[in-house]
Amino acid sequence: MTKKPSPIVGRHVIWFSWKLVITFSASLCVFALFRFHYQPADLSFSTPLTRIRYSHEEFHGRAKIAFLFLACRNLPLDFLWGSFFENADVANFSIYIHSAPGFVFDESTTRSHFFYGRQLSNSIQVLWGESSMIEAERLLLTAALEEPANQRFVLLSDSCVPLYNFSYIYNYVMASQRSFVDSFLDVKEGRYNPKMSPKIARKKWRKGSQWITLVRSHAEVIVDDEVFLSIFKRFCKRRPPVDASKGKLNIKLQKQHNCIPDEHYMPTLLVMHGLEGELERRTLTYTLWNQSATKMENKGWHPLTFTYGNAGPRNIKKIKDINHVYYAAESRAEWCRSNSTSVPCFLFARKFSLGAAMRLLSEGVVGRFDTAALLDAPP
Ligand SMILES: *[C@@H]1O[C@H](CO)[C@@H](O)[C@H](O)[C@H]1NC(C)=O
Numbered sequence: 491m492t493k494k495p496s497p498i499v500g501r502h503v504i505w506f507s508w509k510l511v512i513t514f515s516a517s518l519c520v521f522a523l524f525r526f527h528y529q530p531a532d533l534s535f536s537t538p539l540t541r542i543r544y545s546h547e548e549f550h551g552r553a554k555i556a557f558l559f560l561a562c563r564n565l566p567l568d569f570l571w572g573s574f575f576e577n578a579d580v581a582n583f584s585i586y587i588h589s590a591p592g593f594v595f596d597e598s599t600t601r602s603h604f605f606y607g608r609q610l611s612n613s614i615q616v617l618w619g620e621s622s623m624i625e626a627e628r629l630l631l632t633a634a635l636e637e638p639a640n641q642r643f644v645l646l647s648d649s650c651v652p653l654y655n656f657s658y659i660y661n662y663v664m665a666s667q668r669s670f671v672d673s674f675l676d677v678k679e680g681r682y683n684p685k686m687s688p689k690i691a692r693k694k695w696r697k698g699s700q701w702i703t704l705v706r707s708h709a710e711v712i713v714d715d716e717v718f719l720s721i722f723k724r725f726c727k728r729r730p731p732v733d734a735s736k737g738k739l740n741i742k743l744q745k746q747h748n749c750i751p752d753e754h755y756m757p758t759l760l761v762m763h764g765l766e767g768e769l770e771r772r773t774l775t776y777t778l779w780n781q782s783a784t785k786m787e788n789k790g791w792h793p794l795t796f797t798y799g800n801a802g803p804r805n806i807k808k809i810k811d812i813n814h815v816y817y818a819a820e821s822r823a824e825w826c827r828s829n830s831t832s833v834p835c836f837l838f839a840r841k842f843s844l845g846a847a848m849r850l851l852s853e854g855v856v857g858r859f860d861t862a863a864l865l866d867a868p869p
């Protein structure tokens with residue numbers, strides 16, 4: 491098979507000409523481990539802007555899903571994804587990776603040829619709780635929009651796994667004319683900064699998982715946005731940790747809004763454009779939250795990592811059997827649908843260790859078990 495990856499040409503984007511001020515050295519990886527979070531549901535395992543850049547003609551060729559990976563460096567679960575894509579039709583998907591600037595995907599850094607050369611050439615340093623996370627997501631969308639065949643855009647982390655084979659995921663995602671975006675009212679936390687109010691009304695402020703799947707028109711809205719991005723950069727910032735050397739200044743600093751841009755930007759932006767009605771308001775990516783931390787303020791929330799031990803068929807089936815999600819903040823039960831048909835809620839899950847991903851592979855979750863993938867020595 492010839493699978494020569496087409497080169498990724500970085501679009502020249504003006505909003506990226508400014509230089510990032512690097513204040514924290516912690517990276518996306520650390521962020522992913524300790525981010526504060528909400529409880530999205532009872533899943534205990536129990537002013538429109540004019541768009542100018544793109545045409546809106548219907549696409550008539552073979553539609554592709556663009557898989558957009560946000561990685562720290564390499565993709566540790568590449569062997570599983572490799573097997574997943576092996577069972578796909580190359581005309582049905584494309585891959586884009588945002589990784590550390592300068593990191594290259596080739597024979598020495600990945601076990602799967604599907605990832606060779608698929609990293610963006612204009613990656614940025616992604617920092618903990620900073621707007622650089624949404625910038626990275628926008629870079630991925632910008633690159634993927636270059637290809638007209640890309641009709642759906644799936645954001646994934648480097649610890650995400652597919653829970654089904656390719657054709658199942660393709661049909662599910664393509665059947666829906668709506669984006670899948672976790673989006674709910676954020677009433678409890680003080681993340682909304684009243685200084686945003688001239689542009690973003692409190693009632694339009696949303697929260698939701700960053701792991702979204704978009705239709706093309708919504709991806710365009712996100713890439714074209716300049717207005718709300720700049721508001722987020724000014725007013726949605728992570729509160730800095732207490733720093734003893736700052737003395738009394740800490741009192742003032744700790745009164746700042748503590749905001750995590752990537753948990754608010756996309757859903758809020760889509761609401762601001764009047765697009766909420768075009769969404770399935772849920773994420774396709776399952777996350778297992780550490781329940782035992784419930785009693786601690788919202789600080790305790792962080793995702794658990796699946797290991798070989800708890801990624802067995804019974805636990806995976808429990809995830810696949812989930813057919814609705816409950817949003818306590820809105821007393822809303824979201825029954826999971828794609829094109830008005832009842833479907834399982836989740837197509838992907840995180841966070842998976844190497845062992846957990848190997849178990850999925852050997853259980854045939856993504857398709858025919860490919861021993862070669864397991865035998866390949868890690869890079
Ligand atoms: C893909 O998965 C679906 C649902 O699990 C199954 O019905 C189908 O036979 C599988 N297709 C292939 C090609 O393995």
Ligand SMILES: *[C@@H]1O[C@H](CO)[C@@H](O)[C@H](O)[C@H]1NC(C)=O
Nearest residue numbers: 553577578579582656657660
């Ligand atoms: C690829 O796309 C075509 C047309 O959209 C579809 O009929 C086919 O089932 C897809 N193949 C896979 C493996 O998903």
Ligand SMILES: *[C@@H]1O[C@H](CO)[C@@H](O)[C@H](O)[C@H]1NC(C)=O
Nearest residue numbers: 664665666667828829830831
């Ligand atoms: C969506 O559902 C309708 C009605 O069941 C069906 O006719 C149509 O083909 C479906 N669309 C896709 C893209 O599957």
Ligand SMILES: *[C@@H]1O[C@H](CO)[C@@H](O)[C@H](O)[C@H]1NC(C)=O
Nearest residue numbers: 780781782783786790794795
């Ligand atoms: C869950 O969170 C609690 C409290 O933060 C912690 O003590 C515990 O080790 C966590 N459990 C796992 C499995 O990470």
